[in-house]
Amino acid sequence: MKALIIDDERLARNELRRLLAAHADIEIAGEAVDVEDARAKVAALWPDLLFLDVQMPGADGFSLLEQLEAPLPLVIFTTAYDEFAVKAFEFNALDYLLKPVDPHRLDAALEKLRGRGDPPPGPPGAGGTARLTMEDKVFVREGDRCWFVPVKNLRLLESEGNYTRLHFDDHKPQLFRSLTAMEERLDPKHFFRANRKQVINLAWVDGIEPWFSGGLLVKLKGGMQVELSRRQAQDFRDRLSL
Amino acid sequence: MTAPASLASGRPDILAVSAAGVVGSRVNMDHASITQARLQRAKERLYVLCQTGGWTFFLTLQIVFFALFRNEHIAGKTTQLELYLSLGRVAAEGWLITHFARIWLTRWGWKDLGWKPLIPRVILMAIAMSAVWTAVGYGIDLGVLRMGYANKNPLWLMMTASFVNGGIMLLGWLCLYFFYHLFERLNRLQVEQLSLAASVKEAELRALKWQLNPHFLFNSLNSLRALIDEDAPRARESVTRLANMLRYSLQSGQQETVPFEEELRLAEDYLALEQVRHENRLRVRWEIAPEVRPLGVPPMILQTLVENAVKYGISPRREGGEIAISARCEGETLAIRVTNPGDLSAPASAAAARAGSSTGVGLRNAAERLKLLFGPAATLTLRPQPAGHVTAAVSIPLNPVPGP
Numbered sequence: 001m002k003a004l005i006i007d008d009e010r011l012a013r014n015e016l017r018r019l020l021a022a023h024a025d026i027e028i029a030g031e032a033v034d035v036e037d038a039r040a041k042v043a044a045l046w047p048d049l050l051f052l053d054v055q056m057p058g059a060d061g062f063s064l065l066e067q068l069e070a071p072l073p074l075v076i077f078t079t080a081y082d083e084f085a086v087k088a089f090e091f092n093a094l095d096y097l098l099k100p101v102d103p104h105r106l107d108a109a110l111e112k113l114r115g116r117g118d119p120p121p122g123p124p125g126a127g128g129t130a131r132l133t134m135e136d137k138v139f140v141r142e143g144d145r146c147w148f149v150p151v152k153n154l155r156l157l158e159s160e161g162n163y164t165r166l167h168f169d170d171h172k173p174q175l176f177r178s179l180t181a182m183e184e185r186l187d188p189k190h191f192f193r194a195n196r197k198q199v200i201n202l203a204w205v206d207g208i209e210p211w212f213s214g215g216l217l218v219k220l221k222g223g224m225q226v227e228l229s230r231r232q233a234q235d236f237r238d239r240l241s242l
Numbered sequence: 243m244t245a246p247a248s249l250a251s252g253r254p255d256i257l258a259v260s261a262a263g264v265v266g267s268r269v270n271m272d273h274a275s276i277t278q279a280r281l282q283r284a285k286e287r288l289y290v291l292c293q294t295g296g297w298t299f300f301l302t303l304q305i306v307f308f309a310l311f312r313n314e315h316i317a318g319k320t321t322q323l324e325l326y327l328s329l330g331r332v333a334a335e336g337w338l339i340t341h342f343a344r345i346w347l348t349r350w351g352w353k354d355l356g357w358k359p360l361i362p363r364v365i366l367m368a369i370a371m372s373a374v375w376t377a378v379g380y381g382i383d384l385g386v387l388r389m390g391y392a393n394k395n396p397l398w399l400m401m402t403a404s405f406v407n408g409g410i411m412l413l414g415w416l417c418l419y420f421f422y423h424l425f426e427r428l429n430r431l432q433v434e435q436l437s438l439a440a441s442v443k444e445a446e447l448r449a450l451k452w453q454l455n456p457h458f459l460f461n462s463l464n465s466l467r468a469l470i471d472e473d474a475p476r477a478r479e480s481v482t483r484l485a486n487m488l489r490y491s492l493q494s495g496q497q498e499t500v501p502f503e504e505e506l507r508l509a510e511d512y513l514a515l516e517q518v519r520h521e522n523r524l525r526v527r528w529e530i531a532p533e534v535r536p537l538g539v540p541p542m543i544l545q546t547l548v549e550n551a552v553k554y555g556i557s558p559r560r561e562g563g564e565i566a567i568s569a570r571c572e573g574e575t576l577a578i579r580v581t582n583p584g585d586l587s588a589p590a591s592a593a594a595a596r597a598g599s600s601t602g603v604g605l606r607n608a609a610e611r612l613k614l615l616f617g618p619a620a621t622l623t624l625r626p627q628p629a630g631h632v633t634a635a636v637s638i639p640l641n642p643v644p645g646p
Binding site for chain 1: 456457459460461463464465466467468469471472518519520521557558559560
């Protein structure tokens with residue numbers, strides 16, 4: 001696995017490098033000193049794994065994840081002492097290491113990653129940004145909570161100006177991306193533009209009812225309903241008949 | 243403000259009371275109100291005991307007096323039984339009058355009055371009560387019991403004598419009653435004052451209690467781990483510095499003022515450790531006049547300024563910057579200045595904002611502490627100068643530390 005170490009302190013990066021020397025399967029592709037630097041390095045190196053310091057000059061580690069285009073690399077957070085961040089990690093069962101890093105904790109965190117068997121995201125195709133697979137994850141933060149949401153869990157995406165509201169599990173946080181930008185990244189085999197405001201995940205469709213003037217009412221698992229106009233209803237029928 | 247003097251004196255007492263206060267405040271409300279009710283019942287019992295005991299004593303005294311000095315002039319033709327009945331009636335009447343007086347006094351709130359308004363009221367009250375006592379007494383004797391007036395002195399003279407006698411008795415009763423309450427109030431006030439002093443003290447101690455910032459501590463330890471391989475002598479030196487800081491942190495809050503020299507050493511240790519972490523992002527310039535070293539300053543005052551400078555001037559900046567620390571005597575004051583790159587109007591960095599510490603919580607605490615110790619003579623200001631920088635300036639009256 002190719003790893004990128006992101007930390008503003010040189011000694012902290014060195015320390016992690018030294019600890020990772022014991023893990024032959026982790027190749028350290030590079031280091032970054034802040035969020036801006038990290039964005040450039042991620043784009044250039046396409047690491048599989050990020051060791052991400054939470055507190056850095058300027059923007060913090062979470063905001064890097066918000067800025068990165070999915071598919072996201074795997075992430076292990078590092079922090080010295082930040083009650084807020086640790087709470088967020090524990091709430092979301094994210095991997096994190098407390099500095100100074102305990103080598104055993106590092107082993108356990110890496111073991112967990114290997115055990116998950118996630119296919120490491122490859123570099124994008126020639127066209128630039130790749131489409132998201134159903135297994136890819138989207139990072140979203142709202143207030144003091146954050147999630148890595150698997151694309152397959154997204155039931156519904158709703159446009160709210162420059163933002164998109166994601167509906168998954170019991171949550172519906174906002175993502176700072178337009179619905180159109182999101183739609184371009186989603187696999188049209190699985191996601192369908194129901195109307196100007198909404199994109200639905202076909203895997204979550206629970207039932208379909210006729211609606212006014214040739215339209216359709218699509219019921220999603222979990223109780224939400226989405227209206228389709230006649231023209232989109234036609235597209236929808238075509239899609240489902242395939 | 244005379245805080246320093248009061249801080250220095252009586253500390254053990256106040257701390258003892260403060261400890262008791264803490265224990266007391268943990269007792270839950272139910273328990274407290276039960277205690278209150280029990281106290282009230284005990285007071286009531288004491289009153290009944292004193293009231294009944296007092297009047298019984300009065301009655302006994304009267305009976306003994308009349309038995310020993312049986313006087314035809316006074317007793318007249320009344321029978322022995324009638325005489326004793328009359329004495330018992332007088333005592334019972336006194337008991338009742340004072341008992342009701344107590345109820346009214348409570349209702350009128352006289353218990354909370356001071357000396358001056360109380361004296362005329364007590365005198366008038368005694369006169370009124372005595373008038374009632376006399377009138378009702380003679381009314382019962384002559385009107386209800388129809389004992390017949392058989393004294394050789396005229397009735398008006400006897401009534402006046404009774405009235406004056408009774409007035410003095412009741413005045414005595416009222417005085418005893420209010421003496422007791424004034425004394426009790428004084429006691430209560432003293433306890434309140436002590437617990438107030440204790441809570442003020444506690445607040446001060448909390449302010450003085452400085453702790454190593456855990457974020458700094460763990461980051462430093464992390465850097466140290468890396469430094470052990472890279473630069474062993476520097477790692478050793480850093481361990482010593484960290485140990486110094488930990489020791490200082492454990493001891494802080496025990497003195498009112500410390501020599502500036504100690505503060506300097508702490509700030510040097512702190513900045514050296516921050517330099518290990520931030521490397522060339524943090525540069526430090528010292529301008530310390532030699533004569534300020536022995537001067538007394540509140541503990542942690544320089545540390546607060548320096549930590550603030552690193553937090554807002556260095557940490558959020560990728561390029562870092564220089565922190566300038568100067569201390570010198572200016573007239574009758576010690577002037578400490580800490581300058582860091584920055585902008586007062588700029589929003590605090592996201593990380594700092596998330597940590598829940600907006601600019602200057604530490605500085606505000608420091609300013610309050612200065613005020614407590616030195617009154618208006620000490621100041622702490624934050625100014626956006628020179629351009630692109632922020633300077634925190636502390637000015638305190640020259641205050642040599644008393645020799646050991």
